[in-house]
Amino acid sequence: MTTSTLDTHLKSAPAAAGGKRRSLKPGWFLVSPSVALLLLWMIIPLGMTIYFSLIRYNLLYPGENQFVGLENFEYFLTDAGFMPGALNTLALVGSVLLISVVFGVLIAALLEACEFWGRGIVRVLLISPFFIMPTVSALVWKNLIFHPVSGILAAIWKFFGAQPVDWLAQHPLLSIIFIVSWQWLPFAILILMTAMQSLDQDQKEAARLDGAGPIAIFWHLTLPHLARPIAVVVMIETIFLLSVFAEIFTTTSGGPGFESTNLAYLIYNHALLQFDVGMASAGGLIAVVIANLAAIVLIRMIGKNLTNQ
Amino acid sequence: MLTLKQSRRLQSVLVGTSSWAIAALIFFPILWMILTSFKTEIDAFATPPQFFFMPTLENYLLINERSDYFSFAWNSLLISSVATLLCMLIAVPAAYSMAFFESRHTKRTLLWMLSTKMLPPVGVLMPIYLICQSLGLLDSRIALIVIYTLINLPIVVWMIYTYFKDIPVDILEAARLDGATTLQEIGRVLLPIARGGLASTMLLSLILCWNEAFWSLNLTSSAAAPLTALVASYSSPEGLFWAKLSAVSTLACAPILIFGWISQKQLVRGLSFGAVK
Numbered sequence: 001m002t003t004s005t006l007d008t009h010l011k012s013a014p015a016a017a018g019g020k021r022r023s024l025k026p027g028w029f030l031v032s033p034s035v036a037l038l039l040l041w042m043i044i045p046l047g048m049t050i051y052f053s054l055i056r057y058n059l060l061y062p063g064e065n066q067f068v069g070l071e072n073f074e075y076f077l078t079d080a081g082f083m084p085g086a087l088n089t090l091a092l093v094g095s096v097l098l099i100s101v102v103f104g105v106l107i108a109a110l111l112e113a114c115e116f117w118g119r120g121i122v123r124v125l126l127i128s129p130f131f132i133m134p135t136v137s138a139l140v141w142k143n144l145i146f147h148p149v150s151g152i153l154a155a156i157w158k159f160f161g162a163q164p165v166d167w168l169a170q171h172p173l174l175s176i177i178f179i180v181s182w183q184w185l186p187f188a189i190l191i192l193m194t195a196m197q198s199l200d201q202d203q204k205e206a207a208r209l210d211g212a213g214p215i216a217i218f219w220h221l222t223l224p225h226l227a228r229p230i231a232v233v234v235m236i237e238t239i240f241l242l243s244v245f246a247e248i249f250t251t252t253s254g255g256p257g258f259e260s261t262n263l264a265y266l267i268y269n270h271a272l273l274q275f276d277v278g279m280a281s282a283g284g285l286i287a288v289v290i291a292n293l294a295a296i297v298l299i300r301m302i303g304k305n306l307t308n309q
Numbered sequence: 310m311l312t313l314k315q316s317r318r319l320q321s322v323l324v325g326t327s328s329w330a331i332a333a334l335i336f337f338p339i340l341w342m343i344l345t346s347f348k349t350e351i352d353a354f355a356t357p358p359q360f361f362f363m364p365t366l367e368n369y370l371l372i373n374e375r376s377d378y379f380s381f382a383w384n385s386l387l388i389s390s391v392a393t394l395l396c397m398l399i400a401v402p403a404a405y406s407m408a409f410f411e412s413r414h415t416k417r418t419l420l421w422m423l424s425t426k427m428l429p430p431v432g433v434l435m436p437i438y439l440i441c442q443s444l445g446l447l448d449s450r451i452a453l454i455v456i457y458t459l460i461n462l463p464i465v466v467w468m469i470y471t472y473f474k475d476i477p478v479d480i481l482e483a484a485r486l487d488g489a490t491t492l493q494e495i496g497r498v499l500l501p502i503a504r505g506g507l508a509s510t511m512l513l514s515l516i517l518c519w520n521e522a523f524w525s526l527n528l529t530s531s532a533a534a535p536l537t538a539l540v541a542s543y544s545s546p547e548g549l550f551w552a553k554l555s556a557v558s559t560l561a562c563a564p565i566l567i568f569g570w571i572s573q574k575q576l577v578r579g580l581s582f583g584a585v586k
Contacts, residue, residue, distance in 0.1 A: 030402035045433035116325030125332040131569035133520035243429040246522035284432030
C-alpha cells in the first residue's frame with residue numbers, strides 16, 4: 001500500500017513540476033531547520049550519554065573518570081530494579097493503551113449514538129482530565145481518592161462495611177495504571193468521537209434498513225472506520241506512556257521495593273538520587289533502545305495507517 | 310409495543326443517563342479537588358467525606374502569603390506561549406514543503422521525527438542537565454523554552470502536515486501563477502485557509518507545555534519555576550494540608566482548564582492527526 005501511494009506521487013510530481021525547478025528547491029530549504037534542530041537535539045545528548053555510559057562518573061566522587069568499558073551496562077542490567085522496571089513499563093503502557101482504546105471506543109460510540117440533553121456539557125466534563133497537569137492529578141488521586149483514611153474510596157468501602165484498602169501501598173502499579181488511564185482516556189474519547197462524526201450516516205441508515213442491528217452496525221461499519229484513529233491514539237499515547245514519570249514521582253516513588261518503578265523512574269533514581277551518572281547514562285541508552293524497538297514494532301504495525309492519506 | 314417515536318425517546322433517555330453518569334464519574338476527581346480547596350483543613354480530612362460544608366477562602370489567602378502564585382503563573386504562561394510560537398515558526402515551513410513538495414524522503418522524515426519523541430527524556434537528562442549547568446541556564450526560562458520547542462516540534466509538524474495535506478494544491482498553484490512569492494503564498498493563501506487547524510495545533514502545544522512536568526521539575530528551582538513546580542513544592546507529606554494542596558492545584562490548573570473548556574470545540578475538531586478520512 002505504501003509503495004502504491006509513493007508511486008503515484010512519483011508519477012505526479014514531475015508532471016506538476018513541469019520544468020519549473022522551484023517545486024524541489026523550497027522543499028529541503030524549509031524542512032531543514034526542523035530536521036537540523038531535531039538532529040542536534042538527538043545527537044548531542046545521545047553522544048554525551050554514550051560517552052558517560054562508558055566511564056566511571058559519579059558526582060559524589062569527582063575526578064575519577066576512567067574508562068570502564070561496558071561495566072555500567074552490566075551493572076544496570078543486573079540491577080535488582082531492571083527486570084521489574086522493564087516489566088512494569090510494559091504493563092503500564094499495555095494496560096493504559098488497552099483501557100483507553102476499549103473504553104474510548106465504547107464511550108465515544110455511546111456519545112455519538114443519539115442526541116440527548118446536555119451533550120455539550122458531557123463532552124466538556126469528559127475531556128477535562130486531559131487538561132490537568134500530571135503532578136496535580138497524581139496528588140489528587142493520592143490524597144483525595146486513594147487515601148486509606150480520608151479518601152473517597154475508603155469512605156465507599158466503609159459504607160459497605162469493608163476494610164478500606166491502602167491502594168498505593170498494596171496495589172501500587174494498579175493504582176498508577178488507574179491514574180494514568182484517567183489522564184489519557186479523554187484523549188482517546190476525543191479523537192474517536194471526531195472520527196465517528198465523520199462516519200457516513202447514509203451508509204448507517206442503509207444498513208439499518210437492511211435489518212442490521214446496532215451491534216452489527218457497530219461491528220461491521222463503525223469499528224473498521226476507526227482503524228486509523230485507533231492507530232493514531234496508540235501511537236501518540238505510547239510516546240507519552242513510555243516516559244511516565246511525574247505520576248510515579250509524586251505518588252509512590254517507585255515503591256514499595258520496585259513494585260511501581262518503571263524504567264524512566266529507575267534511571268532518574270540512579271542519576272539524581274544516587275548521583276551515578278555513568279550508570280544512569282547506560283540505563284538511559286537501554287531505555288532508548290527499548291523505546292526504539294517499541295517504535296519500530298508500532299510503526300510496522302500501524303505506520304501504514306498513519307501515513308497513507 | 311412501543312412506537313418508533315417512543316423507542317427513539319427511550320433510547321435518548323437511556324443514552325443520556327449513562328453518558329451523564331460516566332461523565333460525572335470521570336469528572337469527579339476534579340470536582341472533588343475544587344470542593345476540597347474551599348474547605349477548612351479539618352473538614353477536608355473529615356470522615357466520612359463532607360459534601361456540604363461552610364466554604365472558606367482561607368487556603369487561597371494562605372497560599373498567596375506563602376508563595377507568589379503570579380510569578381509561577383507568569384513563568385508558565387511565558388514559557389508555554391513563547392515555546393508554542395517558536396515551534397509554529399519552525400514547523401509551518403517544514404510542514405508546508407512536506408505537504409506540497411513531497412519527495413521520496415518525506416514520509417520517512419516524518420516518521421523519524423516522531424521517533425525522536427520515543428526517546429525517553431530520562432535517557433538524556435544528564436547531558437541536558439550538564440549542558441544547562443555549563444551554560445548557566447539552570448533555573449532559566451530560556452532553557453525550558455528551547456526544550457519545550459524541541460520536544461513538541463515533531464507532533465506539531467505532523468499535525469500541521471495533515472492539515473496542509475487536506476488543502477488542494479490547485480489553490481496554491483493559482484496563487485503562484487498570479488505571481489505570488491513563496492512567502493506570500495504561505496502568508497496570504499495557505500495560513501488563512503488552514504487557520505482552524507493551526508489554532509488547534511497551538512492549543513495542543515500550549516496544553517502540553519503548560520502541563521510538562523519532567524524538565525520543569527528537574528531543571529528549575531525558583532526563578533524560572535512554572536506552576537508544575539509550585540504544586541510539587543506543596544506535595545511533601547508533612548502534616549495534614551489536603552485543603553491547601555487542593556487550593557494550589559486548583560490555582561495551577563484553573564487557567565488551562567478554563568482555556569481548554571472555552572476552546573474545546575476547536576480542539577475536538579482539530580485533534581484528528583489526519584485520522585479522520
